[in-house]
Amino acid sequence: MRVLKISRDQLKKWLDELSGTVDLYVPMPAGKQVHRFEPYTTFEELDLSYTRTVLPPKKFVFPPEEVLFNRAPSGETTVPDLPARDLVLFGVHPCDINGIRILDTFFSSFDKPDWYYQRRRARLRIVGLSCLPDEHCFCRSMDCDSAASGFDLFFHDIDPENQDRGEKVFFVSLGTVEGDIMLADRADTLPEAEPEELEALLEYTERRESAYTLDLDPSILPQAIKLHQADPLWDRLGEQCLACGVCSLGCPTCTCFNIRDTNDLEGGSSRVRNWDACLYRDFARVAGDHNFRPHRSERIQNRYYHKQVGFAEAFGKPSCVGCGRCIKLCPTGIHFVEVFQSLARERLPVDE
Numbered sequence: 001m002r003v004l005k006i007s008r009d010q011l012k013k014w015l016d017e018l019s020g021t022v023d024l025y026v027p028m029p030a031g032k033q034v035h036r037f038e039p040y041t042t043f044e045e046l047d048l049s050y051t052r053t054v055l056p057p058k059k060f061v062f063p064p065e066e067v068l069f070n071r072a073p074s075g076e077t078t079v080p081d082l083p084a085r086d087l088v089l090f091g092v093h094p095c096d097i098n099g100i101r102i103l104d105t106f107f108s109s110f111d112k113p114d115w116y117y118q119r120r121r122a123r124l125r126i127v128g129l130s131c132l133p134d135e136h137c138f139c140r141s142m143d144c145d146s147a148a149s150g151f152d153l154f155f156h157d158i159d160p161e162n163q164d165r166g167e168k169v170f171f172v173s174l175g176t177v178e179g180d181i182m183l184a185d186r187a188d189t190l191p192e193a194e195p196e197e198l199e200a201l202l203e204y205t206e207r208r209e210s211a212y213t214l215d216l217d218p219s220i221l222p223q224a225i226k227l228h229q230a231d232p233l234w235d236r237l238g239e240q241c242l243a244c245g246v247c248s249l250g251c252p253t254c255t256c257f258n259i260r261d262t263n264d265l266e267g268g269s270s271r272v273r274n275w276d277a278c279l280y281r282d283f284a285r286v287a288g289d290h291n292f293r294p295h296r297s298e299r300i301q302n303r304y305y306h307k308q309v310g311f312a313e314a315f316g317k318p319s320c321v322g323c324g325r326c327i328k329l330c331p332t333g334i335h336f337v338e339v340f341q342s343l344a345r346e347r348l349p350v351d352e
């Protein structure tokens with residue numbers, strides 16, 4: 001893969017130009033230590049050293065709420081259009097790139113791939129950006145700390161703490177032909193990284209590796225969960241959990257949704273899909289008011305089981321990329337990694 005160099009000034013010029021031809025979203029500060037992907041305004045406003053956004057990029061391909069179709073009083077049915085321009089997400093971290101790849105797998109796995117997801121995905125271009133882990137990240141454990149594919153371009157910032165240095169340079173990997181096209185002929189004019197610069201990139205990667213403070217061995221998790229389905233830990237977690245659903249809503253790989261019909265007073269109606277969460281009390285409630293998982297302990301266990309066992313058995317890998325959002329967002333401090341450490345390290349039968 002070719003690695004090119006682009007200066008901070010060239011990056012600014014490129015984003016300024018790109019924002020005129022596509023819908024460009026970038027990571028922006030939205031409060032103390034809070035970031036969101038927002039439409040690009042000026043280069044000075046975006047934050048290239050952010051750690052994570054509150055909501056993951058999944059909201060662009062699987063929105064929190066989406067009208068599937070409208071039905072007029074005449075009976076005519078229409079599907080809302082999407083904007084004609086491509087949507088470019090700049091600054092997506094490796095865990096979130098891997099999260100979108102998991103969504104791609106899930107939404108194309110039905111007999112008929114999810115058309116609503118596919119059409120949003122088709123207009124999405126992904127520009128990755130390297131990052132440094134904080135105390136909630138465990139993407140390395142989930143093998144999602146780098147992205148071999150799933151991006152059109154990837155920017156490596158080997159000096160993320162220093163954004164204002166005048167001669168600052170980013171290294172750029174080309175992922176797809178679309179990425180090359182996005183650079184608008186610059187790929188031929190940008191210099192390739194010199195061997196000693198690639199060495200510096202490697203050193204940065206090693207520095208990043210050593211910055212992780214959370215560690216987990218995912219290979220033993222399925223066994224740990226299966227063996228300990230009756231463990232009192234689940235009851236304690238059930239007592240602690242508020243069933244607020246935030247861990248699911250903020251998760252880049254959670255895909256539960258609900259569908260409802262709404263009516264207006266003129267006789268029109270809409271079918272709407274919105275995010276749901278398996279932690280909600282009514283998630284497994286069916287006709288006759290029967291609830292398959294009435295207790296919070298059952299619902300939280302189900303979430304962990306699904307992520308590390310159910311999804312992995314169906315698709316060959318767990319549906320967790322180690323982004324740390326559920327850890328950071330949980331209002332009662334339920335810690336994804338500590339739960340598994342408790343199950344896996346202390347409770348697995350010890351080999352004689």
Ligand code: SF4
Pocket residue numbers: 247250251252253254307319320321322323324325326327336
């Ligand atoms: S389960 Fe938690 S750490 Fe894993 S991808 Fe979802 S939000 Fe991130």
Ligand code: SF4
Pocket residue numbers: 240241242243244245246247248279300329330331332333334
């Ligand atoms: S964020 Fe925490 S309290 Fe809320 S549903 Fe998830 S585990 Fe329960």
